[in-house]
Amino acid sequence: MADRISKKFIFIPQDEIKYHVHGQGVHGETVTASELHLYAPSERSRDIAPLIKQMFTQALMSGRDMASQQNLDEQKRDANPNEEVKMDGEVVITLLYMSKVVDIIKMCDLFRKLILSPNICFLDDKQPITSLLLENLSMEEFDRLMGEYLANFMLPSALTQKKN
Numbered sequence: 001m002a003d004r005i006s007k008k009f010i011f012i013p014q015d016e017i018k019y020h021v022h023g024q025g026v027h028g029e030t031v032t033a034s035e036l037h038l039y040a041p042s043e044r045s046r047d048i049a050p051l052i053k054q055m056f057t058q059a060l061m062s063g064r065d066m067a068s069q070q071n072l073d074e075q076k077r078d079a080n081p082n083e084e085v086k087m088d089g090e091v092v093i094t095l096l097y098m099s100k101v102v103d104i105i106k107m108c109d110l111f112r113k114l115i116l117s118p119n120i121c122f123l124d125d126k127q128p129i130t131s132l133l134l135e136n137l138s139m140e141e142f143d144r145l146m147g148e149y150l151a152n153f154m155l156p157s158a159l160t161q162k163k164n
Contacts, residue, residue, distance in 0.1 A: 009152045011036040015141040017133055019123050036145070037125040040153045041114060048114045055107050056092075056154045059099035087155055089147030096147075111146045 017033040041049035087095075096102055112134065115121045121129040137145070 006152055006156075007040045009038055009148070011038055011145055011148055013137075013141060014144070015137050017123065017136070019127060019130075019133060021127070031124075033123040035124060036129065037122045038115075038149055038152070039120055039122075041117075041120065044119065045114055045117045048110055048117065052107065052110050052114060052150070053154050055102050055110070056096070056150050059096050059102045060155075062099055062101045063095045087151055089144055089149075089151045091147075092151045092155065093143045093147035096150075108142070108146065111149070115145070115149075 012035050013033060017036075018030050019033060021029045021031055096104055096107060115129065115134060116131055118128070123129055123133070134142075
């Protein structure tokens with residue numbers, strides 16, 4: 001039976017993201033987003049998501065090759081043989097920056113396009129994020145967002161493909 005991949009996750013920004021609320025009798029009120037609701041890519045983003053997944057998978061495989069060359073897998077097994085190594089957003093983004101096969105600038109540009117695609121990222125699950133709001137994120141916050149997105153949506157399917 002195939003593992004189910006999540007369709008949505010909530011990202012809690014550390015940077016303050018202020019936006020104007022429109023509709024439902026409220027016009028122009030400025031609020032601070034408490035969370036970003038992110039959705040898995042769909043067929044609608046087929047021109048971007050597969051490229052991101054390909055680059056991420058290449059980084060994952062090259063990182064795995066590098067780890068095996070340095071016998072890191074053995075060291076981890078010796079430390080605690082039953083402990084599974086968890087790949088969260090921080091590990092994912094570190095892997096991307098360390099990769100010799102991934103152009104990190106291209107990856108960031110593609111991810112930016114994906115996040116701005118329809119039905120991918122919403123402020124407080126109400127309003128789509130805009131280019132201007134995304135540009136106001138610090139580089140660290142953007143990296144954290146990209147790492148968490150990839151860990152939630154691209155990593156599970158990359159690992160499933162690797163097992164087959």
